[in-house]
Amino acid sequence: MGSQPAQIPTSFGHELRACLRCRLVKTYDQFRESGCENCPFFKMDEDHERVVDCTTPNFTGVISVMDPTRSWAARWLRIARYVPGCYTLAVSEALPEDLQNLCEDEHIPYAPPKRI
């Protein structure tokens, strides 16, 4: 485990949210207080409104990645380069347009969830 792991969710219920970009799962409060470890440019900790925009409570499945670099699952899910932490397998929404633009400005790639 190379990098500092992300915050670990403190509960397991409905207050959980997933980052729409990196799929990190934390509670709303955690996002609000410390933002997303993988996506600091969203600056959720500074702008609390952002939390709602950047995260979603609708996600499917949880994967705790202890060792992203050497986890096949993390690689398969393309979260291998993120910090260790709890992620979700899939979010069903796309990042709002303005935030997608933000990503582009920051040269952060963003891939919307695939719709089948």
Next chain:
Amino acid sequence: MPRHRDYDDDDDEPEEEEEDVYEEEDEEEEDDGGKAGRKRRRSDFIDDAAEEDDDEDEDDDDEDYGGGGGGGGGRRRPKRRTGSEFFDLEAAVDSDEDEEEEEGEDDFIVDSGADIPDEDGARREYRHRLLPHEDQEEDLEELTRSIKQRYARSPHVEYDEEATDVEQQALLPSVRDPKLWMVKCAIGREREVAVCLMQKAIDRGPELQIRSVVALDHLKNYIYIEADKEAHVREACKGMRNIYASAKIMLVPIKEMTDVLSVESKAVDLARDTWVRMKMGTYKGDLAKVMDVDNVRQKVVVKLIPRIDLQALANKLEGREAPKKKAFIPPPRFMNIDEAREMNLRVERRRDPMSGDYFENIGGMMFKDGFLYKTVSMKSIRTLNIQPTFDELEKFRQTGEGGDGDMASLSTLFANRKKGHFMKGDRVIVVKGDLRNLKGHVEKVEEDTVHIRPNQKDLPLTLAFSDKELCKYFDLGNHVKVVSGSSEGATGMVVSVQGHVVNLVSDTTKELLRVFADNVVESSEVTSGLTRIGEYELHDLVILDNKSFGVIIRVDSEAFQVLKGVPDRPEVALVRLREIKAKVEKKGNAQDRYKNHLAVKDVVKVLEGPCKGKQGPVEHIFRGVVFIYDRHHLEHAGYICAKTQSCVLIGGSRANGDRNGNPMSSRFAHMRPPPRAPQSPMRSSRGGPPMSYGGRHRGGRGHDALVGADVKIRLGPFKGCKGRVVDIKGTSVRVELEAQMKVVTVDRNHISDNVNVSVPFREPSRYGLGSETPSHPSRTPLHPFMTPMRDPGATPIHDGMRTPMRDRAWNPMSPTSDRGGDWEDGNPASWGSSPQYQPSSPRSRAYEAPTPGSGWTNTPSGNYSDAGTPRDNGSAYANAPSPYLPSTPGGQPPMTPSSAYIPGTPGGQPMTPGSGGLDMMSPIGGGDTEGPWLLPDILVNVRKSNDDTVIGVVHEVLADGSCSVGLGSSGNGDTIIAHPTEIDIIVPKKSDKIKIMGGPQRGATGKLIGVDGTDGIVKVDDTLDVKILDMVLLAKLAHA
């Protein structure tokens, strides 16, 4: 192993690390003959892009194959570092993060094999481009350095964001990857376990050698742990509260690993007007229609038929505590706002700002048009494979949804169509798009495209449509078969088509069926559908478990519809086979309102009750209830249930037939040999002047003496059954069975009747002759004449003579005349043959004795003179008041044809000569004068007291009709005097010498050279002519 040391210190690897590497390589070689590994490494050396990969690879190999020696995941890093250092210092400088990402990438390259150089190169470029931006997140300095050190090779972290399927494919797990293990955990705690394990991993550091933990939403009770070894998994699970460590840890096969992580896409596009079903709660399983979709909040608004208990709702809203948790779910019912207001519920009318529609709001619930509009989570509805039933759709349609709504809802139906729904030649109609309502024939079907040939002119020869735009089409009057759905198997005729719905009239039940056009195919087949389950058949009268009873009016695939025997209202019950207790076979009887006797098949009219005015034949009588079949009655398969007391027998019904017809035969019945007596008690019950037979009943059936006879089948599958002969064709006889209400065909030789009793046979023939005479009127005068003759015979002696044969002979006729005249259906066969009326009167016995005496001897003249027709006499004897009697002219017509039957006997002839004429003129005459009719030298059975019979030869016919008979087959024994009624003629067999007993050839002898049905082929001795004569005319000649 040195690897056990820290994994953190990347940079300053001591020399020994190098050694480690070597060591390790050696190990590897030893362990698994790592030639492959080495080779790979060499090639990696060549490929500058893959130096590190190589290391990683090596590590992996090591881990994978090295057995327990690998230790922990954490240990590898230092080793790798050293390894890379060995050829490339760059790696040592890189940040951890970078490294890791690199690693993933490396794996990728290695896994996919180094043989995709193009891609590799491309990616390198890409990385290069991306690198600066990417690494902004990271320590810039470090990154820059690393870039330089790597000769501009970037970690290309983000490549996967734009991963194509091919690249994803390249990520497929290999044997070198960690494995997934399935671990049982507490139900509902899947996420919690995953999170806890994460926490544990953080707390314990590298000690915990698992790589990831997966908790799936759709898989309860299990989590997946990714690790290299099962031991690691066990280690990680140790001490976890919600993990059942004792349970078996299952390895996920490598091929299924991706399945674990592939999440069923939630993003099923829910469109408006889609049919869905509720997954849980009060409405679980209910059909709902999507009215609005909020993809962001993952909510949908669905339209439901409310299941609301208004009272409970009122209680709740008023704060009154609902006393008990309701154990039942209210049935779906449209919300009636007025009703709600009456319950003092607060109804607010609000306008939905979005749609502009008005809703009634009651206690937070939104109603419109009686429907409940409910916002639910997408998770709580089922969207796949929804197949609304017709009824459900019908309910939704009720509240004035236009045809368009109907069509829209079809999309769901269409989606569920089976493949190959359309076939070449199907008639279809376009239901969507510009060409809507265009009709045509299917020409060709490809996958989802259907080519149709439009019926319209001026259109291209064929047009291609998506199968979703087409719908089968039927015209009125088409005969179709239902191929799926609840009424599967039924056939019927299309009576109307409403959009996608076809109404058809079932062939069996005559009921209207509503089915989707999709479920119907054109078919000329006329199936009654099912008519039978187990031993119960359509139209059977059955007793149900709960003591009620009814008639089966419809047979579904698994159940019967039974019209219950409740007279007040039609009550139909759906019963399963096991709920039926028994079938009622017996034919009941009852009395109508005016105390007329009712029997099955009598035509009655309902005088009161819901079915007042209906009429038809009685099909079943049971416990004071009749089931009437009215073919004009369209419900309940035409069956009507009524109290017997509410019915009245109407004209020409069977019962009358009995009344009129039976009396006549009754006379004979009582004369019948005892064993047969019970078979037609009714008839025997009323004495009647037999003369009627002469004119009427002889009918066209003359030569089929057996028709109408009661017989017993003595061979074959129906052995033992009794029945009545309805028809004779050649040597086969059609017998209507008494017990089963069915007509079977049996060989004539397989029935036992008293055909052998010769006298009766003869009589009919003679009657026949009599009947042929055109001079009916003459008969009457003759009668009185005859009576005296009969007198002697009328006494018990008759019994002997009037063998059942005669009854048989008569039976068919009485029906002919009576029914033929009165009832449209007057089919002599059916009437005559139906067994019901025989058993219907038990009185026969009682009458037996008195009738002959009183009836005949005492009041002969009165009767005859009173009534011109024999019929009347009959009635006088039996049910004198019956008004129907005179009304039966039917007897006449049949008389004429009869003459044709007996060859060579022109009607009048027999009448003229004295005695013979007398006989023939009327049946009675025949009956009474049987004595003289006998001829000397024929072989007879003489019945003595009771049933003993003795064979004998008639020596002489005395003036009073009795015969002197010499007993013994040659007539050499004692001579006795026997009355004709005691004498049975022995029917000759083939090749027997015979004497002709009637007709112009009377008295002639001959040889019976063949028997064809009721006809005997006779070679007459004198003339050597071959004659075909009725068997009843033939008697066996005693050996001279």
